[in-house]
Amino acid sequence: MKLKLRTATALAGAFAAGILAGPFVGAIAQPDGGRAETYRLLQLFGDVFARVRAEYVEPVQDRDLVENAINGMLTGLDPHSAYLNPRNFRDMQVQTRGEFGGLGIEVTQEGGYIRVISPIDETPAARAGIRPGDNITHLNGNSTQGMTLQEAVDTMRGERGTSLRLTIRRENTPTAIELTIVRDVIRPQIVRFRMEGNDIGYIRVTSFNEQTEANVRRALSTLRQQAGNNLRGLILDLRNNPGGLLDQAVQVTDSFLDQGEIVSTRARRSEDAQRWNARSGDIANGLPMVVLVNGGSASASEIVAGALQDHRRAVILGVRSFGKGSVQTVMPLGGNNGAIRITTARYYTPSGRSIQATGIEPDVEVLASRAATTTAEANPQRERDRESNLRRALRAETTTPATPPTVQPAPLNLPAGLADRIQREPPEGFPTLDLTRPETDFQLQQGLVLVRGLVANPPRRAQR
Structure with a gap:
């Protein structure tokens, strides 16, 4: 033996x-005595x-051992790095093109369990009542404790028409919730839009895939036609938008800016830093804008909100966003060995803010429900739903940037009396929030109050 x-x-x-020796050659060659x-x-x-x-x-199998070792190496770094085996890599490529099979749910891992970031609109998960912050404790009766995030995602995906039983723990709900959800081909309508009244356009963006920017442009063009060229204001809804492709976030932001920086990234090596700037042309022609965000607004949606806020192109309304300010790069591996998804940079808003683990603070805070207020007061752990509370999350960047920020935002000066007209929390007895029913959407209603006030009396910009 x-x-x-x-x-x-x-x-x-x-x-x-x-x-493994190949990737280590550079490390071995370093003159650091290691x-x-x-x-x-x-x-x-x-x-x-x-x-x-x-x-x-x-x-x-040798392959299983090596793949598990690689995945352990990457998932031990932060919540967003992982190994993608060949099948997972193909699934990811399909998903970014805007169609995949499964439940329609964005998840992360926290405390050993699978936590919901957001259900995708008009998918089986959303129709079943899955909510941001739900903990998925079992899948088909099997505990998710100890599952890798990728294993959980693999289990939730599947052929259309097949079912999956989920056991969920929800805050302030004493007993576990059992749901059986039938999988479907997920073709999320990533951009939805409608008129609010005769003159305010509403555009909801649920994720950033290869089709997002083109669909936003198409939505605004259609709204102009529906308004009879009387479109006077715009609401961009990024709530529960978990992010997606960086280039699409840049292009959507560029659509509403005439000039200036959109976002920058800083990597381990200073020479790898990047900066994206807007090109001339605002598709909304300067219309007053309000952007809605909440704790489910993450990553690419925070890039959009942060840039529009720094340039004072839009007023941000809602509650603090998720705080995922890191960039993941997918690096294909040769020989049909899949790919690795690895965190390679932090991103920064035009004013130089790193929102990693901090999020975007709204200009005007409006809660979704009165329960949100009482829950936060009674349970200080309520904030754990965000990036800063995930295990191994990158710390917030506090170092001084090597290059000065390109934007010094002027203070937001809302028209006199407008801020006082906006209610910060819904009255007693207000209906439970349902994003498919505007009459239950208190944040949207206050967003309409704000944008109509901006239309009637545009805010003053402080002199720089």
Whole structure:
């Protein structure tokens, strides 16, 4: 047995080196005196690999062991880095094109369980009543405790017409909620729009995929026609928008700006920093804008809200956003080995703010319900729904930027009396929020009060 194990260890060490030595070459070559330590750690990996391969109670595939090791390496960094095996990589490519099979739900991992960031509008998850902040504790009776995020996502995806049983723990609900949801082909209507009255346009963006910017332009063009060229104000609803493609966030923001910085990113190496600037042309021609955000507004939606806020192109209304201010890069691996998704940079608003773990603070805070107020007062842990409370979340960046910010936002000066007309929380007995029914949407109603006030009396900009 000892001879067998020693031989297996040697083979595994060579195998591990063949798989992992390439990426480590740069680290080994660094003149930091750490070369011996790196070799020792590679030997440790090979030793563990060999022991599991030889002694585990059931035979295991080498590929499974290596993929699990890679995934563990990446998920141990932060909540958003992961290994994508070939099938997951293909699924991700399909999803960013705007169509995939499953429940229609954006999730993350917290405290070992799967936590809902947001259901996607008009999908089985949304129709079943899944809410942001729900903890999914079981899938088909199997505990999600100890599942990787990717394993949970794989379980939730599936063929149209098949069902999945979810067990959910919801805050302030004493008993577990059991839901059986039938999977469907998810073709989310990522941009929905309508007129509010005769002169205010409403555009809701639910995610940022390859079709988002084109659909926003199409929506605004249609609203102009419906208004008979009498469109006087615009509400952009980014609530429960979990983000998506960075380039689409840049293009949507560019659509509403004539000039100036949109967003910048800073990576590990200063030479990898990037900056995106707006091109001339505001598709809304300067119409007064209000942007709605909440704790489910994350990543790409925060880029849009942060840029429009810094440039004072729009007034942000709602509650503090999720606070995901990091950029993930998908790096395909050769030989049909899938890809890795790894955090490569933080992004910054035009004024130089890193919103990682802090979020976008609205210009005008309006709660979705009175229950939100009492819950926050009675339970200070309510804020855990955001990025800052995820395990291994990147810290907020506090260092001084190497280059000064391009924008110094002027203070927001709302017209006299307008701020007083906006209610900060709904009255007693106000209906439960349902984003598909405007009459229950208190934040939207206050957004309409705000945008109509801006139409009647545009805000003054402080002199710079």
